[in-house]
Amino acid sequence: MLQKLDELFKEFQNTLNTINTQADVLNLKSEYLGKKGPISDILKGLKNATVEERKDLGPKANQIKNEIQELTVKKLAFIETEAINQKLASEKIDTSLLNSVMVHGQEHGGFHPITKIQQEIEDIFLSMGFGILDGPHIEDEFHNFEALNVPSDHPARDMQDTFWLQGSETPEGERHLLRTHTSCVQVHGMLANKPPFKFIAPGKVFRCERTDASHESVFHQLEGMLVGKDISVGNLIYFMKTLLSEIFKKEVEVRLRPGFFPFVEPGFELDIRCLICNGKGCSVCKQVGWVELLPCGMVHPNVLKAGNIDPNEWNGFAFGLGLDRLVMMRYGIDDIRHLQSGDVRFVSQFKSY
Numbered sequence: 001m002l003q004k005l006d007e008l009f010k011e012f013q014n015t016l017n018t019i020n021t022q023a024d025v026l027n028l029k030s031e032y033l034g035k036k037g038p039i040s041d042i043l044k045g046l047k048n049a050t051v052e053e054r055k056d057l058g059p060k061a062n063q064i065k066n067e068i069q070e071l072t073v074k075k076l077a078f079i080e081t082e083a084i085n086q087k088l089a090s091e092k093i094d095t096s097l098l099n100s101v102m103v104h105g106q107e108h109g110g111f112h113p114i115t116k117i118q119q120e121i122e123d124i125f126l127s128m129g130f131g132i133l134d135g136p137h138i139e140d141e142f143h144n145f146e147a148l149n150v151p152s153d154h155p156a157r158d159m160q161d162t163f164w165l166q167g168s169e170t171p172e173g174e175r176h177l178l179r180t181h182t183s184c185v186q187v188h189g190m191l192a193n194k195p196p197f198k199f200i201a202p203g204k205v206f207r208c209e210r211t212d213a214s215h216e217s218v219f220h221q222l223e224g225m226l227v228g229k230d231i232s233v234g235n236l237i238y239f240m241k242t243l244l245s246e247i248f249k250k251e252v253e254v255r256l257r258p259g260f261f262p263f264v265e266p267g268f269e270l271d272i273r274c275l276i277c278n279g280k281g282c283s284v285c286k287q288v289g290w291v292e293l294l295p296c297g298m299v300h301p302n303v304l305k306a307g308n309i310d311p312n313e314w315n316g317f318a319f320g321l322g323l324d325r326l327v328m329m330r331y332g333i334d335d336i337r338h339l340q341s342g343d344v345r346f347v348s349q350f351k352s353y
């Protein structure tokens with residue numbers, strides 16, 4: 001019987017070593033120590049044992065019972081600690097990371113001032129119920145020119161020097177280009193929506209032109225279009241002034257003058273008093289004291305027709321804001337070429353704005 005107890009204990013230990021869940025450990029313990037378990041059986045048989053056998057068997061059975069209990073508690077604790085360690089390892093947060101960045105003097109990045117101003121303007125328009133559209137940088141002649149009332153023989157095509165993509169003609173002979181303005185998104189917007197609607201479309205545009213303090217060949221515009229019923233020039237002008245005061249958060253001096261764009265009639269140039277020189281004259285405003293910023297106008301009926309909209313029923317206005325020049329006015333930047341110079345000393349100045 002004593003030998004049987006030792007064998008049972010060994011068997012228990014071996015099985016305990018192979019199991020890894022607390023439930024299995026508790027089951028094993030009750031299997032060995034339970035009322036119907038092998039150790040209870042042995043203890044129950046004590047009444048038939050001799051006095052000599054009882055002398056050794058009783059204490060031995062109790063000792064093994066205690067050892068099984070102790071091993072069970074230890075194994076349960078081990079399983080619990082393992083689980084906690086595994087969790088800690090998988091959810092580890094490297095708190096030294098931030099410190100090491102600081103220690104080595106590296107700082108956080110920030111948004112480019114054009115991105116910041118674009119996001120700010122998007123928020124203004126979203127609060128006024130406008131949608132935001134995106135359009136492709138590579139366009140066809142239809143979207144960039146024809147649908148905007150600029151047929152191929154129209155002299156207005158020369159107003160925007162175009163990067164044409166060689167070998168991109170369709171079988172019908174239609175050429176492709178890098179969009180020269182965001183106005184092509186007007187066409188996508190009209191074809192995809194039923195009036196009334198209002199949206200803006202910010203993005204990069206490309207022109208094959210010589211750069212100077214206020215001209216880049218890759219720059220950013222923010223197009224806007226509102227189509228509804230009985231929209232007037234008064235609505236347009238009020239809207240443009242409100243927009244500029246929201247952007248500058250102060251009264252800025254603007255002037256409105258007639259402007260020619262084939263896709264609007266009447267069309268206007270909205271200039272802002274140059275904030276670099278306060279109107280005295282500088283290289284940004286070409287010594288005239290005013291900067292062209294926000295051309296706009298009432299959408300031409302031919303443009304509405306190209307967008308499948310009946311001009312007898314609907315009308316509206318459109319505008320094309322020059323984002324780079326807006327950033328220059330806002331922060332007093334005296335040369336547009338700084339904006340895309342990639343110079344960290346320049347862009348890092350805007351992190352805290």
Ligand code: FA5
Pocket residue numbers: 160180181182183207209214215216217219220221261264267292293294295296297318319320321322323324325336
């Ligand atoms: C246009 O591109 C028209 N599509 C805008 C428009 C839309 C008019 C809807 C009417 C209705 P323009 O070529 O003037 O217009 O450019 C618009 C603005 O983009 C300018 O006022 C100016 O702020 C900016 N801009 C134009 N050319 C450059 C350039 N080379 N570098 C930086 N900004 C420029």
